[in-house]
Amino acid sequence: QTSERTLDAPDILDDFYLNLLDWGSDNVLSIALENTVYLWNASDSSTSELVTVDEEYGPVTSVNWAQDGRHLAIGLNNSHVQIWDTSASKQLRTLKGGHRTRVGSLAWNSHILTTGGMDGKIVNNDVRVRSHIVETYRGHNQEVCGLKWSSSGHQLASGGNDNVVHIWDRSVVSSNSPTNWLHRFEEHTAAVKALALCPFQGNLLASGGGGGDHCIKLWNTHTGARLNSFDTGSQVCSLLWNKNERELLSSHGFTKNQLTLWKYPSMVKMAELNGHTSRVLYMTQSPDGCTVASAAADETLRFWNVFGNPATAGKAAPKAYSEPFAKFNRIR
Secondary structure (H helix, E strand, O other), X not given: OOOOEEEEOOOOXXXXXXXXXXXXXXXXXXXXXOOEEEEEEOOOOEEEEEEEOOOOOOOEEEEEEOOOOOEEEEEEOOOOEEEEEOOOOEEEEEEOOOXXXXXXXXXXXXXXXXXXXXXXXXXXXXXXXXXXXXXXXXXXXXXXXXXXXXXXXXXXXXXXXXXXXXXXXXXXXXXXXOOOOOEEEOOOOOOEXXXXXXXXXXXXXXXXXXXXXXXXXXXXXXXXXXXXXXXXXXXXXXXXXXXXXXXXXXXEOOOOOOEEEEEOOOOEEEEEEXXXXXXXXXXXXXXXXXXXXXXXXXXXXXXXXXXXXXXXXXXXXXXXXXXXXXXXXXOO
């Protein structure tokens, strides 16, 4: 119930609507600190700086790994999205024209990169072609702060600052009008950034509401039925399903800034993980599903063996020590 390792994350933005942390399938974690994206290789604990964007483009507002664990999408404050080949440390292209404002959420679906903007638009970009904008979904009237594709690649869940959750079906949207969502959930009373599609039950979505809501809600994405709703007592910043057990992990803001582990489907609280001293805005999990990384406004990145079993936990998490990203020179 204590973190295995803590790294410094200086200048990480304290912004509920952004998505600044992601762990790729190649076991490399990406984190955006202001205008710079760093890569931390969990296999050998090495850190590298991928890119520092110019002041007029930044700060970086989102990062997301493609399924191959090699290509990284980086959303920017100026509405652009950069695609990087991290193994070659090379920028492949910049996507422009999809949004008018910052891009705070990203989700890959094979060669489609879905972007969510402060303008309320969701754009599907086919990164293989020059005219990359293939679909635009209009349903949110405020910033899109959460995006998650189903493992099948057919359904997209989106959450917004308008307190709304949408389920989009690609086959339905592309054949009809772009506003034709499959389901629209309006029960949250605050912004919804936290979204998690269940790995062991394909039609199960968990959503979490922000400061004025505090609730985690469970939905059937096929029928649109709400299966459960419960008050966690504090702002829900992010959600992750355990890939190996029937458990859901939530991260929270005021007042305890904790991570909470829930048993599914009873939603009985199993554990609280404390250590962060301000709201735990960002969470991601390792490719094997055992380790969770959390980043908070307290400028620390913490690693928790919350989903691991004792046999693997010893190998997965070396002793706690601080290895700051701050040792890199910064171009102001």
